[in-house]
Every structure is written in structure tokens, then in C-alpha cells.
Amino acid sequence: MLDIKAIRADFPILHQEVNGKPLVYFDNAATSQKPQVVIDAISEYYQTINANIHRGVHTLSQRATDAYELSRQKIQKHINAQHEYEVLFTSGTTHGINLVASGFTQFVKDGDEIIISAIEHHSNIVPWQLLCERTGATLKVIPVNEAGELLIEEYDKLLSEKTKIVAVNHISNTLGTINPINYIIDKAHAIGAAVLIDGAQAAPHTTIDVQALDCDFYTFSGHKACGPTGTGILYGKEAWLNKLPPYQGGGEMVKEVTFAKTTYAALPHKFEAGTPNIAGGIVLGTAIDYLNSVGLENIQQYEHELLEYGTKRLSEIEGLIFVGTAKQKTSVISFNLNGIHPYDVGAIVDKMGIAVRTGHHCTQPIMDRFCIPGTVRASFAFYNTKEEIDALATAIKKAQMMLS
Structure with missing residues (x-):
């Protein structure tokens, strides 16, 4: 079991506010944060x-x-x-x-x-x-x-x-x-x-x-x-x-x-x-x-828990469409809200202190395959928490309400 509180203490950037809200960093597939030792x-x-x-x-x-x-x-x-x-x-x-x-x-x-x-x-x-x-x-x-x-x-x-x-x-x-x-x-x-x-x-x-x-x-x-x-x-x-x-x-x-x-x-x-x-x-x-x-096996197991939890929480949101539902996958969730451009979702979510990625993620052929302009991508790391995923779900619902 990972001591997530101790791990989060290793990452100084996580302990700040963005737009008046505690930072939730879910853009780990783009770049990870750095521990103090690095x-x-x-x-x-x-x-x-x-x-x-x-x-x-x-x-x-x-x-x-x-x-x-x-x-x-x-x-x-x-x-x-x-x-x-x-x-x-x-x-x-x-x-x-x-x-x-x-x-x-x-x-x-x-x-x-x-x-x-x-x-x-x-x-x-x-x-x-x-x-x-x-x-x-x-x-x-x-x-x-x-x-x-x-x-x-x-x-x-x-x-x-x-x-x-x-x-x-x-x-x-x-x-x-x-x-x-x-x-x-x-x-x-x-x-x-x-x-x-x-x-x-x-x-x-x-x-x-x-x-x-x-x-x-x-x-x-x-x-x-x-x-x-x-x-x-x-x-x-x-x-x-x-x-x-x-x-x-x-x-x-x-x-x-x-x-x-x-x-x-x-x-x-x-x-x-x-x-x-x-x-x-x-x-x-x-x-x-x-x-x-920390241990790569520990990281893999914990991030799988985050993936399962995040998938469950986001699946509860009506009108949310997952993009990428492979049986074997890692801690990345790409999705869209029906009728709403992913950029607009990302902008609203950012106002609530949550960093996600929007766009084609340098994989434009995937977007062409699914006939979409892009996705919202939440990518989790071993220093993220289920409580942060709850905050993401709340932010998505707010974005949906504001943009519908």
C-alpha cells in the first residue's frame, strides 16, 4: 500500500491554489510533476x-x-x-x-x-x-x-x-x-x-x-x-x-x-x-x-484503482461519452460531453483549479478515426487521489450545466 499523503508531500507543486482552488493536476500524460529530490x-x-x-x-x-x-x-x-x-x-x-x-x-x-x-x-x-x-x-x-x-x-x-x-x-x-x-x-x-x-x-x-x-x-x-x-x-x-x-x-x-x-x-x-x-x-x-x-508494481496497482474509480464516477454523468474503452489500459480517461466542445469543458474545469488536457493530444488520426475534433483527457499519477477525482466529476457537471 502506498502512503499517498507522504508521497504528495514529496511534490511541492501540488500544494498550491490555481484560480483560488486547490490544484488538481490531471495532465500527467503530458508531463509528470517532479519530487523535491529531483x-x-x-x-x-x-x-x-x-x-x-x-x-x-x-x-x-x-x-x-x-x-x-x-x-x-x-x-x-x-x-x-x-x-x-x-x-x-x-x-x-x-x-x-x-x-x-x-x-x-x-x-x-x-x-x-x-x-x-x-x-x-x-x-x-x-x-x-x-x-x-x-x-x-x-x-x-x-x-x-x-x-x-x-x-x-x-x-x-x-x-x-x-x-x-x-x-x-x-x-x-x-x-x-x-x-x-x-x-x-x-x-x-x-x-x-x-x-x-x-x-x-x-x-x-x-x-x-x-x-x-x-x-x-x-x-x-x-x-x-x-x-x-x-x-x-x-x-x-x-x-x-x-x-x-x-x-x-x-x-x-x-x-x-x-x-x-x-x-x-x-x-x-x-x-x-x-x-x-x-x-x-x-x-x-x-x-x-x-x-x-515507490515501486513500479505499487504505482501500477494504485493507478489502476484510480482508473477504475474515475471510470465509475465519470460514467455517472449523463451525456459523458468515453473515447477509448480497451480491456487493457492504463490510468488515462478520454471523454467528451455530448454537444459541447472539449476546449470549452477544459476551460471551465481549469477555473475550478483542475488541470486536464484538451484537443487531439498529438494524435490527430485517432480523432479522425472517431470523427471528433478532440477529447478532454484526465490522466492520473500515483500522487493523485480519489478525492481529486470527485472534484473532477463535480467540475464536469458544472461545465455541463454552464455550457448546455
């Missing part, structure tokens, strides 16, 4: 360590390098990567996906196919469209049913010897759908395709074991997992990372540079050009430590 770690880095890494013999540089690489080791252990050099620091999930999509330019040709799903974030759509434009490949899309679940039998039909890579999210940011990624990975590998998993929404809510999954690439953002913005990781199997060309050129990623030829550094530095977000990388490790101290 905030303090950022300050401590700049006060006591601040130096560039991997390049200096002086003491501060060595301390910074050690702290940065220790964070990489923490993340390696957290996702159960076989080698620490299979963990690349990035600026976030978008960076990781673009790195892989760019590198696959040399492995994809005219007539080849790339498979994604209908419930992808734009960051797992656009990079593959760009790859198709560069190479002449074709983008194939796994459709979804009315519940927002992938039609797996259609996925089976899409797979062929032309398929070069399958890129799907672990969990949908808009619908909360948990995809059957084990099946997706196994089927793709059976026909010789690589697999990238967008884990942006999974990392804060569930344990990740990349070796058990056997995925070729897995990427997530730090800021959704209690870490700083501008941080993230890309896991890649050693064999694939050795085959992919560098994504960027510059300092750090080189072994030797002459005007005639440049050779590249070993993993992971081959993909980490320039001065990185050193503080962010170090403190991402602090955030991972914090999540593990």
Missing part, C-alpha cells in the same frame, strides 16, 4: 559539480562524468538492458524515434514497407513518413476497433517480407490502451523485421524489461517519469546500434578526425554528439531511483 538534485549539480564530461582531467569533470555514467548504469538496470552502452541519452522520445528512422534510410528501399498503428503519437508517425519520402517505402497502419484496441488480425495480414520495421507505442497517450507488444514483436521478428517501441507512456506506469520483450529499440522521455524536461533514453540492441550510422556529427562521437576521413567512437558515444544535457542526464537517474523507491 529538484534538489538539479540545483546540487550546478552548485557542486558543473563541468563538461568525458573530456577533462580535472576533478570536476571527472565527477560529472562519473555521475553521468552512473545514471546510464541505473537506467540500464531499470530496463534490464544487457549492456550499459546500449542505453543512449536523448532529449526525449521524439529524439530517439528520429534517430532510428534517420538511420534506417540505408536499410530501406523503394517498395519496402514500414508498419505503425492508428493510435500513434505524431512523433511516431512523422519520422516514418519522412523515411518513406526519402526512400520510396510505403507506410502501413494497423487499424483499431471502437474500443481503441489494435486489430491484431489485420496486423498479421500487413506483415510481409517487405516489412523492414514495425514501430508502435507500448501505451497510447490519448486512449490509455496497453498494446500487446510481446505479440507484435514476436510476429515481426518471425518475418525478419525490426521493432521499435515508443515507451513514453509506459515508463512512468509499469516495469520495462527490454531483454524479455526482445525489442530492437525502446525509447522514453524523462519528463513523463518524474525527471527533467529535455531528457530521455533510446535503448538499442548492440548489433543494431553498430549497424546504424551516426545521427549527428560533432565532438564526442568521433574516434579520429582528419580532413580526409573521420572514424567514429564506440557505443554509446557514437550517437551522443556535442555537449549533452549533463544535469538532465544525471538527474534522470535520480528520478528513476525515486520511482523505484
